[in-house]
Amino acid sequence: MDLGLHDDELVACVSCGLCLPHCPTFVITGRDTESPRGRIALMRAVQNEDAPVTDDLIRSMETCVQCRGCETACPSAVPFGHLMEGTRAALAATGRITPRWQRLALKGLRHRRLLMAGSTLLALAIRLRLVPTRRFGLPARMPLRRPRLRTSGRDVWLFTGCVMDAWQRDVHLAVQRVLEAAGVGVEPTGGAAPCCGALHIHAGLESETKDMARQVMAGLSGDDRPILVDAAGCGAALKDYGHLLGTDEARAFSARVYDVHEWLAGRLGELQARHRVDPLEVTVAVQDPCHLRHVQRAHQAVPEVLEPFVASVVALDDDGLCCGAGGAYSVMEPELSGAIRERKTAAVARSGATVVASANPGCSLHLAAAGLDVRHPLELVDQALSSSRS
Amino acid sequence: MADLEAAIGADRVRSDAAARYLASRDASIYREGNAGPVCYAGSTSDVVACVQIAARHGRAVSPRGAGTGLAGGAAPLGQPVVLSMTRMDKLLEVDLDNGVAWVQPGIVNLDLSRALAPHGVHYAPDPSSQAACTIGGNVANNSGGPHCLAYGVTSAHVVAVEVVLSDGSVATLGDLSAEPAGYDLRGAFVGSEGMCGIATSVAVRLTPNPPAVRTMLLCFGDVSDAAATVSAIIADGIVPAAIEMMDQRCVTAVEDFAQAGYPSDAAAVLLVEVDGPPGGVAIAAEKIAGIARRYQAMSVRTAADEGERARLWKGRKSAFGAVANVMPDYYLHDTVVPRTRLVEVLESIYEIVDRYDLIVLNVFHAGDGNLHPILAYDSRVPGADERVHAAGREIISLSLDMGGALTGEHGIGVEKREHMSRMFSEVDLDQQARLRASFDPYCRMNPGKVLPSAHSCSDIAALRASDAAGVWG
Numbered sequence: 001m002d003l004g005l006h007d008d009e010l011v012a013c014v015s016c017g018l019c020l021p022h023c024p025t026f027v028i029t030g031r032d033t034e035s036p037r038g039r040i041a042l043m044r045a046v047q048n049e050d051a052p053v054t055d056d057l058i059r060s061m062e063t064c065v066q067c068r069g070c071e072t073a074c075p076s077a078v079p080f081g082h083l084m085e086g087t088r089a090a091l092a093a094t095g096r097i098t099p100r101w102q103r104l105a106l107k108g109l110r111h112r113r114l115l116m117a118g119s120t121l122l123a124l125a126i127r128l129r130l131v132p133t134r135r136f137g138l139p140a141r142m143p144l145r146r147p148r149l150r151t152s153g154r155d156v157w158l159f160t161g162c163v164m165d166a167w168q169r170d171v172h173l174a175v176q177r178v179l180e181a182a183g184v185g186v187e188p189t190g191g192a193a194p195c196c197g198a199l200h201i202h203a204g205l206e207s208e209t210k211d212m213a214r215q216v217m218a219g220l221s222g223d224d225r226p227i228l229v230d231a232a233g234c235g236a237a238l239k240d241y242g243h244l245l246g247t248d249e250a251r252a253f254s255a256r257v258y259d260v261h262e263w264l265a266g267r268l269g270e271l272q273a274r275h276r277v278d279p280l281e282v283t284v285a286v287q288d289p290c291h292l293r294h295v296q297r298a299h300q301a302v303p304e305v306l307e308p309f310v311a312s313v314v315a316l317d318d319d320g321l322c323c324g325a326g327g328a329y330s331v332m333e334p335e336l337s338g339a340i341r342e343r344k345t346a347a348v349a350r351s352g353a354t355v356v357a358s359a360n361p362g363c364s365l366h367l368a369a370a371g372l373d374v375r376h377p378l379e380l381v382d383q384a385l386s387s388s389r390s
Numbered sequence: 391m392a393d394l395e396a397a398i399g400a401d402r403v404r405s406d407a408a409a410r411y412l413a414s415r416d417a418s419i420y421r422e423g424n425a426g427p428v429c430y431a432g433s434t435s436d437v438v439a440c441v442q443i444a445a446r447h448g449r450a451v452s453p454r455g456a457g458t459g460l461a462g463g464a465a466p467l468g469q470p471v472v473l474s475m476t477r478m479d480k481l482l483e484v485d486l487d488n489g490v491a492w493v494q495p496g497i498v499n500l501d502l503s504r505a506l507a508p509h510g511v512h513y514a515p516d517p518s519s520q521a522a523c524t525i526g527g528n529v530a531n532n533s534g535g536p537h538c539l540a541y542g543v544t545s546a547h548v549v550a551v552e553v554v555l556s557d558g559s560v561a562t563l564g565d566l567s568a569e570p571a572g573y574d575l576r577g578a579f580v581g582s583e584g585m586c587g588i589a590t591s592v593a594v595r596l597t598p599n600p601p602a603v604r605t606m607l608l609c610f611g612d613v614s615d616a617a618a619t620v621s622a623i624i625a626d627g628i629v630p631a632a633i634e635m636m637d638q639r640c641v642t643a644v645e646d647f648a649q650a651g652y653p654s655d656a657a658a659v660l661l662v663e664v665d666g667p668p669g670g671v672a673i674a675a676e677k678i679a680g681i682a683r684r685y686q687a688m689s690v691r692t693a694a695d696e697g698e699r700a701r702l703w704k705g706r707k708s709a710f711g712a713v714a715n716v717m718p719d720y721y722l723h724d725t726v727v728p729r730t731r732l733v734e735v736l737e738s739i740y741e742i743v744d745r746y747d748l749i750v751l752n753v754f755h756a757g758d759g760n761l762h763p764i765l766a767y768d769s770r771v772p773g774a775d776e777r778v779h780a781a782g783r784e785i786i787s788l789s790l791d792m793g794g795a796l797t798g799e800h801g802i803g804v805e806k807r808e809h810m811s812r813m814f815s816e817v818d819l820d821q822q823a824r825l826r827a828s829f830d831p832y833c834r835m836n837p838g839k840v841l842p843s844a845h846s847c848s849d850i851a852a853l854r855a856s857d858a859a860g861v862w863g
Binding site: 008011012014015016017018019020021030031032033038041042045051052054057058060074075076077078092 | 401404406407408409411412413415416417430456457458468474476477479496498500519521522523644646647648708710711712713714715717719720770803
């Protein structure tokens, strides 16, 4: 079967195995079928040697969290993420992966009103204990009402996205307050850019993702304002539009995208000059979302931004190994996802921190479901700013 | 299959095509392996059960660690039961009084040293693949590493080892006393490439972390000046913890990834590390810098902090993996030559490689003359494979003619098996086969490796029998 993968990307793996300790599924299972090197060898066997696409081979692809920890570990810079996305696109096109209910749910993310209404309904159902939250990896409590998004200026866009806007609008508001405290006028994207398509490309829905990318680009065109993103997964997806669509326009769009911490790190002086801050009396462990650390490679900005605002920031000692959230992965592969999370919670326990800062909503929900006190880094900054103001 | 599943649990046995396909290969270019069912052992008793069941069915057993080997040692021949040891990855006991730790074989080399860090000790042998490779595989190959120059290779760091033999019995070879009685069976086992039994627990020696470390990067405009510096350092009576050399092409390939500040304009660089008491380290470092300058070093740089030191080593240790930045395939040699002849051997290697129109990246343990010429090529180009193998044969002949050895640390596996008779006489090989037979009379453990085919008749029988039986049900 032709997976449509680029041959030069496929042969770039020399099978050295340095990716193995950085792959969350290999670390848990110890099986080559659940390793980056193994997955690439199977892709090669299918595309170049016409090996049959068996159920076991599909399992090997489906169990990948797509954290891309293997990419930063790879001395030959094998673009594993693109290979896996290509493989999933080919498998999804034949209907072998991504079941219909999942496709339908993903379609819903593009329709903002439907999503908000659905989310409110779900929140209500959870309050009435009609939905077992644990089983579906849902938060134990979701907002029934969302405060309105408002525009305070036109210096930057704040990308609000889909699920995060429905479930964690508080985070957007906190981020906006921090930006405003630095003297920046913020316009939330809201309906102008409904969904980045990250979950869709992970599920192999390539042409749908391309449509969504064009929609987002159209919604945010007209000027070259920076587009700030407070969800690492969305930021990584938006930064990849250039590759996804392959056009100059898309590349120019991607160049405007910044993780909000990355952007703020260069403007901390501004923030500190305007406000005298008493750091919060907490020890914070920084959890690096994979799509910030391995894909955007901008994770170092998070502790940099946090440090002036909290008593102590500690790094985890697990080399940035994935937490197992992986967008929809925690719902699709609850068992593996839970086993991967146990390593992360153990690392948090070793760090001695009481609060975990996570710059990605998926990771934050997943870790909170394990009982950790998880906050967005800028929520903590916002809290420090507001308590110092009063 | 049913017996294996009943013995160790259905979720610990895989017999599907994907699992067997991946278990049939390691990090070498050898692709003729053929795996039977893959068993993920969780304990010594799992290993015993699998070996016994295999024996009952007349099957061989091939153990497997992380599969980072470079000589096909873990590539199963004749569809044996593959015993994956990755799940046996625990640090069992740290015994500071005896200076040893008991570990399971699937523990990753670097994870072991990290786990030992709170005790102020580490496990000294540090193969370049140490972030991924397992102690079991290190024992099988008697692996080396940059720091083995001063500290010795794996054999010097394995005090005792619990092994499962081919009949399923469990034996402990070696013990913790300073003067073990009887033959040194532990010594015979280390480096036996899985052919004498399967290690299920290893007592490794703990090495105290040195009080001071200094890492220096010496850059040269000429490869032979770098090689001469190596000899001069040793001749001066200094024993650095490590002396590593990389040539220009190799430096270029790794620098993109490691961002360690390796220069692009040096023909060769030496990475030299000295450790010990602070005073001694300072004196040795000064002497080395002086020697380097005497041999026209372009620059002498000392790592300013732990971060810079880590980046320099990261560059060195990612060399093999970085080859794809140059070419998609590589064939790596592992010969050892007398240090005094490094210069002429290197010149000859460049000449051979030019003649076959190939690209070579040289990266090696210069301190002990262990060469790793990486022949980089693209197997999609017609005739490339043949040229690579022909050049490889010449490099091996050259190294042996210079009084060297076939392998320094990667093992013979299948990949260098047929070269054994260039190095050893009939009598030597016969004795090696007899030693192996005393551990494994039926040639059931990892058959077909190391010894050239004419010297392992029962291996051939084992392989033929299993081929005829076809795929496992």
